[in-house]
Amino acid sequence: MKVTQTTAALFAAGATAAPSAKIQSRAACSSAVTLDATTNVWDSYTLHPNSFYRAEVTAAVANLSDASLSTAAAKVADVGSFLWLDSIANIAKFDDAVADLPCENILGLVIYDLPGRDCAAKASNGELAATDIAKYKTSYIDPIVAKIKANPNSAFALLIEPDSLPNLVTNSDLATCQAAASAYETGVAYALTNLNLPNVVMYVDAGHGGWLGWDANLAPGAAELAKVYKAAGSPAQVRGFATNIAGWNSFDQTPGEFSGTSDAQYNSCQNEKTYISKFSAALSSAGFPTHAITDTGRNAVTGLRLEWGDWCNVNGAGFGVRPTSDTGDELTDAFVWGKPGGESDGTSDTTATRYDSFCGKDDAYKPSPEAGAWNQPYFEMLLKNANPAF
Numbered sequence: 001m002k003v004t005q006t007t008a009a010l011f012a013a014g015a016t017a018a019p020s021a022k023i024q025s026r027a028a029c030s031s032a033v034t035l036d037a038t039t040n041v042w043d044s045y046t047l048h049p050n051s052f053y054r055a056e057v058t059a060a061v062a063n064l065s066d067a068s069l070s071t072a073a074a075k076v077a078d079v080g081s082f083l084w085l086d087s088i089a090n091i092a093k094f095d096d097a098v099a100d101l102p103c104e105n106i107l108g109l110v111i112y113d114l115p116g117r118d119c120a121a122k123a124s125n126g127e128l129a130a131t132d133i134a135k136y137k138t139s140y141i142d143p144i145v146a147k148i149k150a151n152p153n154s155a156f157a158l159l160i161e162p163d164s165l166p167n168l169v170t171n172s173d174l175a176t177c178q179a180a181a182s183a184y185e186t187g188v189a190y191a192l193t194n195l196n197l198p199n200v201v202m203y204v205d206a207g208h209g210g211w212l213g214w215d216a217n218l219a220p221g222a223a224e225l226a227k228v229y230k231a232a233g234s235p236a237q238v239r240g241f242a243t244n245i246a247g248w249n250s251f252d253q254t255p256g257e258f259s260g261t262s263d264a265q266y267n268s269c270q271n272e273k274t275y276i277s278k279f280s281a282a283l284s285s286a287g288f289p290t291h292a293i294t295d296t297g298r299n300a301v302t303g304l305r306l307e308w309g310d311w312c313n314v315n316g317a318g319f320g321v322r323p324t325s326d327t328g329d330e331l332t333d334a335f336v337w338g339k340p341g342g343e344s345d346g347t348s349d350t351t352a353t354r355y356d357s358f359c360g361k362d363d364a365y366k367p368s369p370e371a372g373a374w375n376q377p378y379f380e381m382l383l384k385n386a387n388p389a390f
């Protein structure tokens with residue numbers, strides 16, 4: 001995410017525009033938070049509508065091309081979502097996000113800056129080279145650890161490095177993923193060990209049902225997560241895994257969206273609920289904690305993708321179910337908004353360095369800006385197609 005001058009200014013404005021009813025000053029949270037990762041913390045904490053997304057949405061409301069959407073659009077600012085710390089510079093977002101965190105809310109943070117990031121695609125290639133593991137530790141993870149330690153009375157949910165370990169399972173034929181493999185495993189283990197703090201609960205990214213849910217991928221996927229978890233010393237604050245982050249899969253559509261395809265017989269995880277159940281069982285055998293969170297931020301409309309693996313700015317999408325621990329499924333701790341809806345998945349500009357052909361496919365919305373940058377028409381589309389409606 002690029003912080004433009006405009007965005008930064010709006011950010012400040014958004015922070016002060018937050019509704020006052022639920023806001024308590026940090027001093028009001030007078031005791032240290034201890035999260036028990038053997039329980040579902042989402043039963044006691046609400047995912048925080050962080051001030052950064054609030055500012056983006058507030059700006060979007062002011063820029064609506066369709067004014068009739070205004071009342072509905074404003075409500076999106078109150079939805080909890082994860083804040084992506086996607087670069088060393090963007091660790092700075094932490095301070096504003098924690099400043100208005102009510103005691104009953106949990107701040108969701110995405111840890112996302114591995115060396116050689118996004119090794120199987122181009123849209124989210126990061127700032128660190130595959131060899132930059134020392135910098136990842138000292139300039140990225142260590143400062144985040146320090147900030148969390150400085151806020152012992154606040155609760156944090158961490159989503160660890162989207163796509164990284166799944167890429168090592170299924171894309172090890174790519175030179176870019178081979179080059180990054182060691183840094184991914186060392187980096188994720190370092191993150192898990194050092195972020196293992198009492199006021200933190202962690203979920204390691206596990207792709208989605210159309211990725212590690214293939215019959216042949218379940219056991220290797222579980223083995224990969226367990227290997228890194230054990231290398232980290234089996235940290236107590238790891239609760240399990242995250243699925244469908246920035247994804248499009250329905251939680252429980254039956255038969256699944258891609259159940260009718262010719263290769264469906266090789267994938268018994270045709271919706272995220274089934275994937276969570278089956279991957280959880282594989283993780284249990286491998287010795288990894290078995291509970292999950294899943295992203296419902298943009299999965300309201302199905303039947304849009306030409307192929308299951310299409311991941312970039314899917315055209316026709318809508319905001320999905322709001323964050324809740326009321327999932328009806330014991331293994332699924334919570335529905336969360338992982339990807340901030342309205343932020344792009346990648347640019348459709350074919351001349352850009354980070355242009356990825358998936359963002360040019362017929363089912364991708366165009367034009368779209370660089371990954372993380374705000375796409376106003378896309379936000380309006382998500383809103384119009386939201387289910388439940390706003």
Ligand code: BGC
Nearest residue numbers: 001084086124343345371372
């Ligand atoms: C981008 C990040 C961004 C995140 C959330 C990712 O695809 O690479 O820069 O923060 O999406 O929008």
